[in-house]
């Protein structure tokens with residue numbers, strides 16, 4: 001099985017936690033679709049796992065692509081663009097609250113869908129394709145359409161497409177534009193992985209069932225609705241159900257809980273395991289991720305997921 005995740009990875013600067021030096025920061029690399037690839041790689045060392053994106057040709061781009069490669073994620077579909085660079089975000093502590101400040105408007109990843117032939121080649125070399133509402137949000141209008149068209153072609157050639165709507169109003173010029181493109185994304189996917197809270201807030205869905213129904217009506221044959229500590233609702237073909245989420249021992253940092261959940265669920269794509277089992281594994285991984293600080297928690301003990 002060959003997994004391809006599509007989107008933007010950024011440099012992340014997070015407080016180093018040194019009280020004597022509040023200006024000490026730590027450099028990492030993260031981004032929703034990259035986080036999912038990172039976890040997928042750890043869960044499935046036997047499978048293909050590649051990242052489709054774009055970076056520049058400067059030193060920060062070199063360092064990021066090298067870090068992605070060192071994490072075991074295949075970088076051959078990360079286009080290197082002359083004269084361009086990568087995006088950056090900084091985590092600023094405001095008491096116990098974490099605020100995210102972004103510098104991403106000039107990121108090369110905004111051009112990741114410029115060449116349809118590149119998209120087709122990467123998708124052709126993969127079985128399971130994953131993208132998000134953030135991937136769509138960072139792209140210019142023509143890029144969004146080019147990506148959706150390429151995903152439709154790949155799907156017609158038998159590839160499976162998974163989509164996390166990951167609604168981020170700040171990336172869109174207005175809420176109507178965001179909703180319209182998210183639903184276009186939904187129309188090209190087989191598997192939708194929305195979050196009840198975000199989707200209800202931005203689409204006005206009254207509950208998880210309404211979220212599920214909206215993605216099913218758009219054409220997704222498999223929908224899994226995450227809901228923080230609440231039960232995960234799902235539908236796959238005619239099968240509909242809910243899986244309780246076991247309570248977390250401690251909630252330290254919920255960053256990337258949804259990204260890790262997606263990796264846990266998608267990593268069992270070819271296993272033949274039933275939906276409830278796949279969701280339980282995804283929840284185990286997400287529970288581990290929220291119990292530690294940072295997006296990319298140290299590799300989970302495989303026993304957590306068995």
Ligand code: ADP
Pocket residue numbers: 195196226227228229232245246247248251254256257258259261282283284286287290
């Ligand atoms: P997102 O990060 O995409 O907003 P959620 O907040 O719904 O997604 O969380 C994703 C998954 O993480 C949940 O389905 C659940 O498995 C796990 N999770 C999140 N918050 C909690 C919590 N407080 N207790 C237990 N599990 C949680």
